[in-house]
Amino acid sequence: MNPFKIGNAPKTQEDWNALRFEAGQLFTPSSPIAEHDLFAGRGAQIRTLIEATEERGKHAVLYGEAGVGKTSLAKVYAELFPSTFRYLQSFRVQVDPSDDFSSVWRKVFKDIHVRVIREGSGNSESDTAALASFYEGQTISPDDVRRELDAIFKPAQIPIIVIDEFDKIRDPNAHTLMANTIKSLSDYGVNATIVLVGVAENISSLIGEHPSVMRCLEQVHMPRMNATERKEILDKRIPKLGMKLHQDALWKIVELSRGLPSYVHLLGLYSTQSAIERKSLLITETDVDNAISRVLLRLQESLSEKYHTATHSNRGDNLYQEVLLACALAESDDRGSFTPMSIAKQLTKILGREREMPTSAFQQHLIKFVSSGRGSVLTRTGRERAYRFRFTDPAMQPFVIMKGIESGRVGKDAISVLSFPAQGSLPI
Ligand SMILES: Nc1ncnc2c1ncn2[C@@H]1O[C@H](COP(=O)(O)OP(=O)(O)OP(=O)(O)O)[C@@H](O)[C@H]1O
Numbered sequence: 001m002n003p004f005k006i007g008n009a010p011k012t013q014e015d016w017n018a019l020r021f022e023a024g025q026l027f028t029p030s031s032p033i034a035e036h037d038l039f040a041g042r043g044a045q046i047r048t049l050i051e052a053t054e055e056r057g058k059h060a061v062l063y064g065e066a067g068v069g070k071t072s073l074a075k076v077y078a079e080l081f082p083s084t085f086r087y088l089q090s091f092r093v094q095v096d097p098s099d100d101f102s103s104v105w106r107k108v109f110k111d112i113h114v115r116v117i118r119e120g121s122g123n124s125e126s127d128t129a130a131l132a133s134f135y136e137g138q139t140i141s142p143d144d145v146r147r148e149l150d151a152i153f154k155p156a157q158i159p160i161i162v163i164d165e166f167d168k169i170r171d172p173n174a175h176t177l178m179a180n181t182i183k184s185l186s187d188y189g190v191n192a193t194i195v196l197v198g199v200a201e202n203i204s205s206l207i208g209e210h211p212s213v214m215r216c217l218e219q220v221h222m223p224r225m226n227a228t229e230r231k232e233i234l235d236k237r238i239p240k241l242g243m244k245l246h247q248d249a250l251w252k253i254v255e256l257s258r259g260l261p262s263y264v265h266l267l268g269l270y271s272t273q274s275a276i277e278r279k280s281l282l283i284t285e286t287d288v289d290n291a292i293s294r295v296l297l298r299l300q301e302s303l304s305e306k307y308h309t310a311t312h313s314n315r316g317d318n319l320y321q322e323v324l325l326a327c328a329l330a331e332s333d334d335r336g337s338f339t340p341m342s343i344a345k346q347l348t349k350i351l352g353r354e355r356e357m358p359t360s361a362f363q364q365h366l367i368k369f370v371s372s373g374r375g376s377v378l379t380r381t382g383r384e385r386a387y388r389f390r391f392t393d394p395a396m397q398p399f400v401i402m403k404g405i406e407s408g409r410v411g412k413d414a415i416s417v418l419s420f421p422a423q424g425s426l427p428i
């Protein structure tokens with residue numbers, strides 16, 4: 001793919017333009033990964049999904065925060081099977097709010113039908129014809145799905161049916177019907193694997209409470225990416241361009257992204273472009289700083305208003321921006337949630353106080369951030385006295401940090417932590 005090998009630097013403006021184009025192909029901040037050689041990390045989740053697929057009667061639910069990489073994993077995981085699994089066929093449909101149980105399965109069967117026609121892999125012509133008519137018009141029941149899947153595929157074939165964005169479905173019966181479908185496929189030992197994918201904190205919010213179905217469901221939680229996985233996104237791309245990334249630049253991107261791969265892509269892309277504009281093959285920290293400005297500009301439309309709703313005030317001495325920034329910098333777990341104590345630590349630094357701020361100093365701010373009046377920028381979880389908080393829209397978290405950097409609110413020490421991993425790094 002790369003026309004420029006290391007040591008073979010672009011010479012003409014046309015060469016640099018071509019390199020810029022390649023960078024735009026490798027970094028994909030707004031689309032899921034489709035090829036596994038550009039897919040980073042996620043070993044544990046892949047193993048669990050593979051095990052669920054191998055076991056007859058087992059199905060999976062892949063859930064986590066928005067933007068952590070669920071669709072990418074669902075797209076590439078079928079490619080990652082050991083080559084002995086020759087008969088795997090993966091189908092993926094995306095739910096939209098107007099869908100009900102029947103329309104979701106109509107989409108699935110339409111996809112299967114198209115594939116069967118294209119590949120000529122159906123059992124017989126009559127099966128193919130039945131498949132074509134199956135999705136037209138009528139209501140589909142869990143039993144219909146079980147019978148059709150059993151009939152369409154030969155015993156050696158294992159279809160993987162990924163139903164993405166399942167959290168979007170509004171049909172109140174869809175959860176129970178889907179649970180019944182999974183139970184029925186499992187009870188009859190049909191060799192098909194259903195993978196339900198969606199934004200959710202736990203599996204019951206995605207599919208409801210169905211204790212008898214839980215036994216046949218593998219729960220795969222998709223956490224935020226750890227630092228090694230985020231670094232891998234860059235390592236899999238920048239050398240392909242014949243470029244190098246300075247250590248400080250690398251860690252700044254890794255830390256700023258707060259575990260969200262789309263930010264690694266955005267910052268990676270804009271930093272690369274900034275270096276290319278300087279006609280340099282080495283990406284430096286200054287390029288990342290340029291990238292931050294461009295990211296803020298790009299996200300202006302989608303996030304600035306939310307940010308304003310969360311932090312606006314007529315009083316000059318209010319601390320909304322500072323407290324929200326402290327939340328964004330606070331040490332969080334792999335689901336992005338943090339405690340008031342960890343906010344206090346960051347707020348103390350932001351305000352340059354000598355003594356640590358008590359959590360009571362910003363309790364009211366947190367209550368407001370959770371309320372609809374401030375756009376519910378934060379969500380509260382846990383029990384009283386052990387409350388935790390997280391950004392309702394995870395994408396807001398790196399945005400708030402970058403806003404803080406731009407406005408000079410993130411103190412010098414926080415920035416130096418971002419720049420110098422040897423001195424410690426921002427926790428995630
Ligand atoms: N393993 C990975 N390696 C490299 N990039 C990744 C990986 N996983 C996700 N990404 C990138 O992260 C971004 C979000 O990925 P994806 O769309 O798969 O997330 P998602 O969890 O399905 O998001 P949503 O909740 O919005 O549907 C995309 O830009 C994608 O290219």
Ligand SMILES: [Mg+2]
Pocket residue numbers: 070071072164165
């Ligand atoms: Mg997705």
